[in-house]
Amino acid sequence: MRKITAPKIDARRIAARRIAARKIAAPIAAVLFSCLSLAILPNSDARAADPQIGEPLKPGEILRGHFTQERSLQGFQASLKSEGTFVVAQGKGLIWTVEKPYPTTTVITPDGLVQEARGNETLRLPASRVPFLTRLYDMLSGTMTGDWNAMKTQFSVETAGTSDDWTLQLRPKSTGDANMPIAEMRIQGGRYVNDVDMHRPSGDRDHLQFHDQTVGSGPLSDTETKLFEGVAKK
């Protein structure tokens, strides 16, 4: 017996959207990446556009930290929690390592995105296949050099607070774009980004918290270098 019920229709629509997930993943990753690397040196002097927000990473600098991620998904009894570490290397990219409950490593560089789980590659998105990624990468590098214009092409940005405790509110400029995976995003930080709250058009919500961030200029480990290089391969 088949009944077409409302949730099922929804599910179909979501299934359709799923296909675009590979593309959707990229912008979210890039936005997140830029947020992470955004605000690390809060006490700098007046910066014309957005004085509250710190300076970007300098070339060669590496930001490391821990994260907890909480995904609240529609229809799930509990939210999905995971935690792990991340590495942002200026000019190289981002390594996102989930340690619990299921270890995965996601690496994002200008060449694309690669995900590994237990030694097996589970996803690979070359940047050439996802120009979106490249475009948002432009945004990202713009942000890192203090140029907010690139970010502002996609989002309207509101800032509030002081340089020790600031908030960024991002809203997509075009509301009708089916490919825009973010409905609203709130970023809170001080010296570093502390908290990112992302609302998806589907009603899902991703809440990320960061702690124990450090900025160093030390070299990347061999594993990290290998991971970054692995994205360009193939």
Place this chain on the structure above:
Amino acid sequence: MRRILALIWLALLLALAGHLAWKYHGGLQFSTDILALLPREPETPLLEKANRAVTDAVSRRIVLLIGDPDRETARNAAADLGRALAAAGLVKLDADSLSGDRLKKLGALYFPYRHSLLSPRDRSLLLAGQGEEVATNALSQIYGFVGLTDARLIAQDPFLLLQSFLTQLPVPMSRLTFDDGMLTTSEKGVTWILLTGTLTAEPFALDVQQRLIGPLDKAIVAQRQQHADLQVKRLGAVFFAAAGSQVAMEETSTLGLVSTIGSILLLLLTFRRIAPLWQNLLVIGIGAGTALSVSLLLFDHLHVAVLLFGVSLIGIAVDYGMYYYSSLFDPDCCTPEQRLRSVLPGITLGYVTTLLGYAILILAPFPGLRQIAIFSLIGLSASFVTVLLWFPLIDRLPPARHGAGMLRAAGLLWRFWEQPERRLVRWILGACLCIAAVIGLLRIHADDDVRKLQSLSPDLLAQQAEIQRLIGSTTSTQFLLVHAADDETALQREEQLAPILDRLRGKSVLDGYQSPAAFVPSAARQRENRQLIETRLNQPYLAQQVQQLGLPAPKAAEDDDAVLTLDKARAEDTVPFLSSLVLQPGIHVVMLDGLRDTAALRAATQDLDGVRVIDPTGDYTTLLSKYRYRAVWLIVIAVLLMMPVLIWRYGWLGSILVKAPSVTAITLAAAAVGLAGEGFTFFHAMALILVQSIGVDFAVFCAESSRNRQSVTMLGVWLATLTTLLSFGVLAFSQVAAVHAFGLTMLVGLIFAFLLAPLAGNAKPRRGLTGTGNGRNPV
């Protein structure tokens, strides 16, 4: 009597001219696809259909790639060019074929069947009993980096099987993706936008080429004026065809100028009269016009090459006119009536033998060749009748008095062959030619590669390679044809084929393939998948999985006998590329990417029932070689067919003497091709047929010539040779390989046919035809 016949002929010609004018008014269209000329082997109609469907689809594709460092500029330019293409009304753009809407439809199509679909990787894990691996992979993705999975789908598909299936669909053009509604790729800071479409008209029709490319080029120039960095690359048979026509037209204007001016000067200087010039043009014009008019009555479509070769073959009629007008210099022929009588046996025999030579082409199983044969037979006959009926009536010229010097010069060649004191020189010359012939014939090799014959524009070839590299499309011209009684059987065959192709991919024989079964598995495979998912995934791991995710207890499996059918998937054209892979129920195409070794593919697939490797270019090349071979045999048959006529006229020995010059000429022409290091092609063979006919004409003129007319005859042969060289010999300088091949063979063959013609003078006609030349010395 002649007057009445001439008037009837005039009336007939006027009627045919009227027909031609009417056709022309209705818009004459000639096909320019060189492949359309070639015959098809008696293949099964099925293969024919598959071949034609695929070739047709391929030849109508248009691809533009528009690149600019600035994304917006590239996008705007692409939109502008898209409008320019659409405005021409000849192209159906399919730029939105993969739009977001299409993706939604795709998801909606597959979603109800998610319990029957497995990606190759998940399927092999389940087959190997590693269901846990599938489950953990899904969990890793769900818990992993934000945004890579979507909530409500997880609830319906906790193992992410559908996502895995969708992301592993074999989609060609692997480097492209959708960026805000446009297929895009980027490289080195340049954003490239892809614009594709399908021609709604015949890509090889000249007017289609002009109507499409003119506005497109204009739009590109306009865009480039605003954006200096804008690049536009193009790909499509229509562009290649247009470039080919362009080269042909440019050549026609230069080579045509040389040949026209040369011929006019030659005739004016020789006769110092205008009449022989225009009357010869009249003969050729009537021949070509009649042939065209009648051919249009007989055939629906006339190929432009039929026109080209046909008019070339009719060009032999110039022999008759030249031979006739050389009689102006014969002091014994004072009236047009006498002139005609003196040349009549020669041109009649020449006409009959040529007729036989051309008629043999009808036997060749080439559609184009048959048309050429019929076209030229009609044209040649019309020219012959015109000479016969009209020349004595329109010729008002008195005998020419200025020809003494020319006659002496023309006679030199004949004397060279007769003077006893030149015997040694002749022997040495003969030996040299023999050696050259042997060396040349030993070095001769065939080359039937159809791609070389087409002389594709190198610039467009470079653009094609660049586009294919940028969009990552390496779709091969070769493909696999799967045929079975119905779709289900065909899909099952493709599923048997898949592991073989995967193994070949592992060996780098090919890069990938798209088969309908990858988009819609067979019903049997779908049931098997469902069984696998149920027993090896759901039963052992589902409860655990949903518990881990905190999902409500799974609903009981839906009624699940539903099977996704090919018809359903093809409806509304939801699945990209699928429709182009299914020709009709049970007849499918498997497209191949980056095929490197056709032989290996053939070997690996030959044992599979109902699976065939189709290699259109390779097949055409094979066909060209078969028919080149056949054309050479047709020449031999033509030579033999002419013999009875020649034996009747000249006796056994005489017939050999008359035949020898033309046979030697074609042998030496073929040897010259070998010496030049060129591959011998069908087009060389076609020229040999013409050389053979002209050679016989010259020889017959000489054989029919009385001793005191030798110089006059030779002058006619001289003039015929020079005009023919001017019209065909110059083709040797063409850029188009096929035309060059034709021209080179003509050049060499004609020179020897001319040089050796007087040898036939030793053959003496036994019986009179309608009237013999006067003053003939008895043998």
